[in-house]
Amino acid sequence: MDRYALPHDLSGEPDRLALMSQMLDPQLFFRLRQIGVGQGWRCLEVGAGNGSVSRWLGQQVGETGSVIVSDLTPDLIRAVxxxxxxxxxxxxxSDELGSGYDLVVARALLHHLPGRTAVLGRLAEAVGEGGWLVLEEPDFHPVLATDNPELRDFWEGWLAWAASEDIDYFVGRRIAARMIALGLQDVRAWGETILYRGGSLTARYLSSTMHELHDRLLASGFISPRVWDDAMALFENEDFWSWQNSYVTTVGRRAAGRGRRGS
Ligand SMILES: C[S@@+](CC[C@H](N)C(=O)[O-])C[C@H]1O[C@@H](n2cnc3c(N)ncnc32)[C@H](O)[C@@H]1O
Structure with missing residues (x-):
């Protein structure tokens, strides 16, 4: 198992995951509808956090479909x-994933895993004939486009810290090519970002992520106390607007063969 930077026993994690669901579910549901998820589909979600995506999937696939909702630590999967x-x-x-799914989906998982390339291969393997792999992962390029020099210092420190921890905050752009190399078809990718305002849902999500990692970030030396204070003040300043990182949704399909499902 790869080490995970934001385990569920951090005190702010349930709230942070709730903000994440609120912020990102609409975009992912839009893409899942676009590939036609519906009645009778057999789905697997990995790294599900609080399970908001699978809760919605359960409603879409109906009585004739099924959803496995999973996480390394499934303790926060609620109301599903x-x-x-x-x-x-x-x-x-490392665990058995099963096979023959119509949909395998993960959001905000691969960037944390040093073994992300191998994991992407395992997820693709679990997709059945005619089924879809849907992955949504960050790409932080927009945050560096800020006009604010203090915030740019913060993001440069954050990205240097992440690289030192083998967290890939640019993985979003790499997934489509990898899906093609794995033999998936109809591969498409879309990046979406938010122009957020201080105090907004997105600013609160960013701030809560940073606060969970505060001690490690400052101890790393990549972010100074002054740069930290400036960035946290901007996240609360309602007159301040800036770019969130983008989230890239990549979809790819296993060619349909003799039957829609595998084993
Ligand atoms: C950033 S959270 C994203 C949660 C959810 N996918 C979402 O977007 O709301 C990453 C999740 O991946 C889980 N995770 C980390 N390492 C994992 C692993 N090796 N296998 C399965 N899940 C893992 C964590 O427990 C956490 O719930």
Whole structure:
């Protein structure tokens, strides 16, 4: 198992994951609708956090479909009690994933995993004939476009710290080519960002992520106390607007063969 930077026992994690669901679910649901997710689909979600995506998937696939919602630590998966949704503990780096799914989906997971390339291969393997792999991961290029020099210092420090921890905050741009190398078809990718305002949902999400990592960030030396204070003040300043990182949604499909499903 790869080490994970933001384990669920951090005190702010349930709230941070709730903000994440609120911020990102609409974009992912739009893309899932676009590939046609619907009645009868057999789905797997890995690294599900609080399970908001699988809760919605359970409603889309109906009684004839099924959803496995999983996480390394599934303790925060809530309110997905439905006969067609099963909660499982799955370490995506090593545990059996099953096979033949119509949809395998993960959001904001691969960037954290040093073994991300191998994990992407494992996820692709789990997709059945005619099924889809849908991955949504960050690409931080927009944050460096800020006009504010203090915030640029903050993001440069943050990205240097992440690289030192083998967290890839630019992985979003790399997934489409990898899906093609793995033999998936109809590969497409879209990056979406938010122009956020201090005090907004997005600013609160960014601030809560940073506060969970405060001690490690400052101890690393990549972010000074002054740069930290300036950035946190901007995240609260309602007169301040800036770019969030983008989230890149990449979709790819396994060619349909003899039957829609594998084993
Ligand atoms: C940033 S959170 C994203 C949660 C959710 N996908 C979302 O977008 O709201 C990453 C999640 O991946 C899980 N995770 C980390 N390492 C994992 C692993 N090796 N296998 C499965 N899940 C893992 C964490 O427990 C956490 O819930």
């Amino acid at each position: 009690e439905a006969p067609n949704v099963e909660v499982k503990a799955i370490d995506v780096t």
